[in-house]
Amino acid sequence: MKKWTLSNVWTKYRLDALDYIQVCANCNQASCWLGEFYCDSAKTADVVGRSVRDLLKLGPLEHPEYWLKARIKRTRIDDGPLTGVTK
Ligand SMILES: [Zn+2]
Numbered sequence: 001m002k003k004w005t006l007s008n009v010w011t012k013y014r015l016d017a018l019d020y021i022q023v024c025a026n027c028n029q030a031s032c033w034l035g036e037f038y039c040d041s042a043k044t045a046d047v048v049g050r051s052v053r054d055l056l057k058l059g060p061l062e063h064p065e066y067w068l069k070a071r072i073k074r075t076r077i078d079d080g081p082l083t084g085v086t087k
Contacts, residue, residue: 009067015064019052
C-alpha cells in the first residue's frame, strides 16, 4: 500500500493530523466500523476515536478514504483523545 504521510492526506483529503476518526478498537480500521470489512472481533469490539496522526503511525492499515467517512468533528489539541465513543 502507498505510504501515506500527513502532508499527502492533507493535500488530497484535507485530513488534519488532529482530526479524529472512528475506528474499531480491535483492528483500528474505520472500514471495519463502517461495515465494509469485518475483523474477527467486529461484533464485540468497541469503537474508539483515533487521530489521523496516530493512524498513520500504525501503517496506515487502510486507505484514508475510509477515514473521510468516519471522521468525528475536529477536536482542539487540548481536548485530549476521545475515548469511549460508542456505536
Ligand atoms: Zn475491527
